[in-house]
Amino acid sequence: MAVKEDDVAWVEAEKDYAVGLADGKLVCRNPKGKTLASVPKWLKESETGESLKALAEWLSDHELECQHTVERWMLGSLVIPRDVLSEVWPDPAWQLALRDMVIAPANAAGKVDYEKTGLLRDVDAKRGMGVIDLDGETQWHRAASFTVPHPILIADLDELRELAGDLSIRQVVDQLYRPVAQPTAEQKVLKQINDYAGGKFEQLNFALSVCRRLGYPVRGGYATCRVFENGQSVQARYYVGDEYPESETWTGALVFVDESEHAIAIGDLGAVTFSEGVRMASAIYAKRKVEDDSEAAS
Incomplete structure (x- = not known):
């Protein structure tokens, strides 16, 4: 080195x-x-x-921890006081996590102005939050607060992706290029998604290892992801198995439950909650064992 x-x-x-x-x-x-x-x-x-x-x-x-905190801000659609940003910005670890994230200013009442989203580049105690807007120009916002919007909430997502590409920007926290999903009309009346069921792992241990690497805790046989949205805490759960660690396992349904453990209809979920649940299930399902044609024939 x-x-x-x-x-x-x-x-x-x-x-x-x-x-x-x-x-x-x-x-x-x-x-x-x-x-x-x-x-x-x-x-x-x-x-x-x-x-x-x-x-x-x-x-x-x-x-x-800084990166995980910024991601929690995004998943929770949290409105963060600008004073907090000013305090943490001098720390290189916080700058690494926050720089180039898409942010949107919010007023004292917490109302977010998504028309002024931009890529965060600098923070100054007097000028406020310096962002690059869609025109590639630097703008300074002195709003009382800000939010780190989930990509599914960003109306100009494609344009911001193009801008980031032109500027060779690479985010440490996955936001701009984070996979997003929206429910179909057929899915909205359901209480579970089976698109990612039937994924085979030769051992439950292998599935659990995938969940750990991806950062999803496993509880009672389910990989979990909690999202706070629209004043409600919802947990996405994707079944990965609960037998012996060395036994084969197959993935099951993706469900969403409230704090009372009641299943929620897909149509009643917030956009971020559904998208993050599907992101979790699809990422784990992608690591399943896929048989080739010769194995299937035998």
């Missing part, structure tokens, strides 16, 4: 060595000031080395 010396804050260590962090990895230089290709084992295990490794782990966890 090529180390940019100017980007490393060196800390004095044993035997006149120095250690630091570069891209989250422990690096070192010898007493002559030469950066080494690898860190000696004794230096890794020294008190200074262990402290920096612990710091690197904390910073990594902090980055993930």
Whole structure:
């Protein structure tokens, strides 16, 4: 790994060595000031080395927590005070999560102005929130609050995707290119979706591993995803199995339940809730075992 010396804050260590962090990895230089290709084992295990490794782990966890928080803001359609944005923006981890996200300003009463959505690029205590609008121009909003809209709520989604592509923008939190889904007329009268049922996993363990990697907790045999929308907390549940961990399993229905554990008709769901439930089910179903023609014939 090529180390940019100017980007490393060196800390004095044993035997006149120095250690630091570069891209989250422990690096070192010898007493002559030469950066080494690898860190000696004794230096890794020294008190200074262990402290920096612990710091690197904390910073990594902090980055993930910032990203998960921004995603929760989006899934909950939460209106966030601009003061909060001003406070967290100086933190590089928060900037990484928030920069280039589509935001929309909201007034003191929490009413969102979706006509002024733009890609967040900067935050200034006096000028407010700096965004790039659909015309590629920088606009500053001094609104009291803002929201990070789910893509299914963004009217100009295609135009914003094109703008982001032109600017070579890559979001850390999946928003612009997040898969979205809307129910069909036939689905709206149902209380469960079976489009993703019948997906085979050779072991339940494999299905559970997929759920963990995708970030969906499993409860009682169901992968779950909770969304707060329109003042209601709804949990999407997708059956992945509840037998022995080593046994075969097949996926089942996707259902949505309220806080009283009652199933909700698809037509009564919010747009974000339905879309996120389908996103979860389709992502897990995509990892199923698919038999090729020779297996099917035998």
